[in-house]
Amino acid sequence: MASSTTFDGDGASPAAPQAKKLEWIGVTPRELAGFLAMVFGMFMAILDIQIVSASLSEIQAGLSASGDEIPWVQTSYLIAEVVMIPLSGLLARALSTRVLFTASAIGFTLASVLCATATTIDQMIIYRALQGFIGGGMIPSVFAVAFSLFPPSKRGIVSPMIGLVATLAPTIGPTVGGYLSNAFSWHWLFLVNVGPGIIVAIAVFFLVDFDKPDHSLFRRFDFVGLAAMALFLGTMEYVLEEGPRYDWLDDETIATFAVLCVLGGITFFWRAFTAAQPIVELRAFRDRNFAFGSAFSFIMGIGLYGLTYLYPVYLSQVRGYDALMIGETMFVTGVAMFLTAPIAGRLSQVMDPRVMMLIGFMGFALGTYVASGITVDWDFYELLVPQILRGCSLMICMVPINNLSLGTLPPDQLKNASGLYNLTRNLGGAVGLAVINTVLNDRTDLHLARLHESVAWGRAVAEDTLAGLGQQLSAQIPDGDLAAVKQLAALVRRQADVMAFSDVFIVLTGMFAGMALLALFMNKPSDGVQASGH
Structure with missing residues (x-):
């Protein structure tokens, strides 16, 4: 051959x-x-x-x-x-x-x-x-x-x-x-x-x-392996993307695709371990650093794609920004990444990569912790620090994860391993979006129920607020009382949304902090030498 x-x-x-x-x-x-x-x-x-x-x-x-x-x-x-x-x-x-x-x-x-x-x-x-x-x-x-x-x-x-x-x-x-x-x-x-x-x-x-x-x-x-892989990954992506919108397995289509995902996954892994020439070789996971690195790449996908999704949803849903305004606000992260790249490259030559990953994931955790204090009034300047921390942390994490994951593999495994490594980042993004949307939906419903209790009839503060809105709007439109009720409902909904965003940031903070500690379990590759595998 x-x-x-x-x-x-x-x-x-x-x-x-x-x-x-x-x-x-x-x-x-x-x-x-x-x-x-x-x-x-x-x-x-x-x-x-x-x-x-x-x-x-x-x-x-x-x-x-x-x-x-x-x-x-x-x-x-x-x-x-x-x-x-x-x-x-x-x-x-x-x-x-x-x-x-x-x-x-x-x-x-x-x-x-x-x-x-x-x-x-x-x-x-x-x-x-x-x-x-x-x-x-x-x-x-x-x-x-x-x-x-x-x-x-x-x-x-x-x-x-x-x-x-x-x-x-x-x-x-x-x-x-x-x-x-x-x-x-x-x-x-x-x-x-x-x-x-x-x-x-x-x-x-x-x-x-x-x-x-x-x-x-x-x-x-291996055409059977290819079909199984396409069924496994395609249905998994569909379930993760559409599941939060349709209550997961309560929806017949989602449940059907989940079953197909399991069947495709079983067939794919069977062919990967038994076929003479499998579509994807999984032997790279025998390397401890590659296995850990793929896990870190998975979490990186959540931080990369999840937060790229989360901030625009907040800016559009709560702040009412259009596409151009959202893009201008999100550009801060890109600038921070660009400026941090050469610094991360230099640090990778003089610092233990595990320490870099520890610093990077702790930076992620700090950024999401700061963002957990989000309110309905947060704008460009309030989001500035969390976005800078995210941009810097992405680069400080990405460089050592790349080096530790792929730098210890022999050249003949690199092409296959590179595909697996990049796959974990995309799957991390898909899982992250599914988790984020699920938490947002569930926590929004919970906060709405609690807030409705606070603004129910008989609550003096709620009735005073509604009366004040009614007087203000009655001077402008004929049906001011009805408009006041609608406006109060919109205010309650917006507050519930913001509280749900805060909950998501808290969840992400715990996840990133946990990954920072796991960084210490990776092996440091020999300087300038590719290991032949473990």
Whole structure:
């Protein structure tokens, strides 16, 4: 069997041995240019997860979609992407990194054009699923190349770069989407990918030559395993996305998909352990650092995608912000991440990575603890400190997690392990959103019930407030008393929402603080040496 990975001992590709390496980064100019093109392609694929989140109302109006249909513009992308990410490891070994990434960039670009031309919600859902599935092939490849191509001594430069892209893209997605839909139209959320997508495809095809294909893998392709994995991950994503809105297993459709998820999961794991050439090899989890790192990546997904969702919901639901205003407020996190990236890279070279993770997760916990004091009056400046803490903590956590998880694996496991590692981050985001929405719904109902008791008839404060509102509104509109009742009900609802947001932040605080302590259980990899596995 031909080897699917052809890197030499120091991590460099032998594709162009005559070219002089750049001392500051340890690779040739051509290899560096090809890698940067791949990084930009990954940025586009991850950005498109959240680029529509602040503009769903505009897309809904443009496609005449219902309120129940429009969330699938985002959900279909996530479901398809989460299936491709673990599959990409096998495809990269079978086709080579260059062929897989070039095909993914071309397909992603064409799918983006199709999304911009959609005239019905059904078309949009299909095109978004296609876009997510194809684009998912670009994400793990960058992580695998970063830890194979570059010497271990240069990871203080490379790891912050890919960490910044992986976390910055979804963070600024609502900001970019808000600006595009506000300045042009929702179509440009997808057309913006066309020019960069063509450039990335051309650059990767001519510059990337890091490994050779192993076509023999297709002769033993496990189609049963692929179908089981697609069923398992796809239905899991659906249940996690839709469960909070439909009371989980009380809904017949959710219950059916949950059963299919269990059956698909059993079949997938059976094939993963018994097939001669499984779709996804799980042996990387034997490495203690990779197993722990994947768990940390899972929690990182909650902090990354969960909080990227939570803040805009508060700003829209409680403060009444539009897409552009939400994007401008959320941009603070992106700036904090960008400024922290070089600092995190330098710290990773001089500080124990476990200590960095401890600091990072404690920063997460501090940020959510501060946010737990949220009120109906919180605005840009009140959210400033929590967002800065979140942005800095993301980078301080991401760099050592990348290094500890993938830096101890042998090169022949990197492609497959990279897919699993990125999958855990996306699944963490899906689970985080499900937990956040469930807690929000349950706690809102609880606080509403308690507040209704406080404003019931017979309560002097409630009756005085209602009388005051009635007098004020009666001078403006004919039916002032009825309007006063409605306004008081809206005030109670808004207060219940804010109290529920506070509860979610408390839950996240406990989770991040717990992960900070678990960081001490990881092994520190040998300096500059990749372990051969544990």
